[in-house]
Ligand SMILES: Nc1ncnc2c1ncn2[C@@H]1O[C@H](COP(=O)(O)OP(=O)(O)O)[C@@H](O)[C@H]1O
């Protein structure tokens with residue numbers, strides 16, 4: 001759907017580039033995760049692809065045509081959720097939503113959406129009185145209200161409690177299952193690990209790795225099996241490589257002869273892989 | 287440009303002016319004027335109405351749009367509008383239109399107070415036409431001005447300085463402290479003076495001369511050229527800079 005080639009960007013005020021030649025593709029119907037620490041350039045990349053920032057270098061194709069050749073009708077098909085609340089605080093949630101609804105051709109069923117996100121009861125409250133989490137959920141309503149074909153979500157789960165983060169992820173997954181395409185950024189790996197079909201690791205405006213979380217785990221994961229067993233009234237543990245495990249005598253002896261407590265295959269988290277690939281630690285605070 | 291979208295944007299602007307109590311304040315100010323005029327009997331009020339209309343359509347419009355833009359910056363709301371099918375031109379037009387409509391309302395209330403209490407005689411069509419032209423121009427100029435302001439306090443200070451530089455000569459002339467053909471010519475370059483001339487033309491006792499037509503042409507050309515060559519082309523960069531996301 002989108003093809004980005006050698007994307008470079010510099011803010012006029014800054015001396016050096018924020019993005020240093022990004023290459024990636026967002027395929028139709030996938031959830032593409034853009035992962036990296038704060039300041040990596042995730043939001044900047046999103047703002048460029050959604051045609052807000054203009055003076056970039058490189059090439060961006062949307063549906064095989066230069067992004068620059070599209071006019072404002074481009075926005076009929078996309079929905080954007082920004083990193084921070086973007087609503088009129090002296091207006092109610094419903095007044096905000098109604099204002100934006102009328103600017104589009106297609107309109108989503110707002111009642112259903114707001115009910116799922118737990119905002120319907122508070123629809124006539126001023127947004128200024130909303131909690132941070134409520135404002136973030138309202139951002140998703142805002143992003144979906146024009147029935148977009150593609151969603152751009154900048155840190156959509158940041159600041160949400162686990163229950164609401166789950167609801168939000170369900171809605172994103174459903175959007176994809178109905179044929180939608182999603183670009184999603186996060187600086188918290190575990191948040192969107194299971195959600196994404198493919199992820200890109202971005203650090204200092206450079207993409208260090210792109211693949212599906214599954215492939216990354218196979219490529220960088222530890223591929224071992226860890227056995228915990230009882231011996232002389234003590235819990236002991238041993239680790240074995242997964243390759244040719246059935247030929248491993250020591251492993252088989254233990255399975256046969258010992259009182260086994262647990263067996264785990266070595267699960268490497270996306271975060272471990274990120275650190276391994278990029279050498280950069282993620283900050284997990286918001 | 288799509289009329290239905292423009293209409294929706296204008297309605298949104300007006301609703302917000304109402305929500306932020308701006309419309310209430312305008313009605314309140316007109317009421318205060320009514321009360322002052324009713325109880326204080328002084329000749330000074332005879333020259334005051336043109337000056338009031340002038341300040342409302344120029345400096346006040348200028349300041350209103352500046353405040354509106356700072357509100358939008360504070361709430362990052364423009365970013366959300368930038369990702370709709372709305373065109374930049376529609377955003378700018380809706381702001382100019384809403385501000386002009388609001389000023390027309392608030393100034394009309396003050397005019398009504400003067401007409402009923404001081405029996406001022408007006409050329410109604412000309413006065414309302416003048417208010418529309420002048421408010422549109424100064425709203426546009428205010429918007430352009432806010433492209434270059436870092437924060438609200440600096441903006442207010444800069445407006446004070448501008449007001450001092452531009453309003454003072456016109457005020458001096460209005461009170462007859464400076465006079466003469468030379469000043470008449472020079473002062474018309476100042477858009478506020480040209481605006482003054484246009485507003486004066488809305489009063490029955492004022493004689494319409496070439497100065498009136500010159501001012502009218504000057505302001506209209508100014509409105510169209512600044513709109514087309516400055517306000518619109520520079521809007522996207524500014525909008526992104528205050529979108530805050
Ligand atoms: N409007 C701006 N002007 C100048 N520099 C900016 C601006 N926005 C972001 N930056 C800088 O660009 C870099 C990337 O920012 P951003 O894209 O927001 O990163 P992320 O979303 O990954 O946290 C940071 O160093 C940030 O300070």
Ligand SMILES: [Mg+2]
Pocket residue numbers: 039042043044083154155
């Ligand atoms: Mg960001």
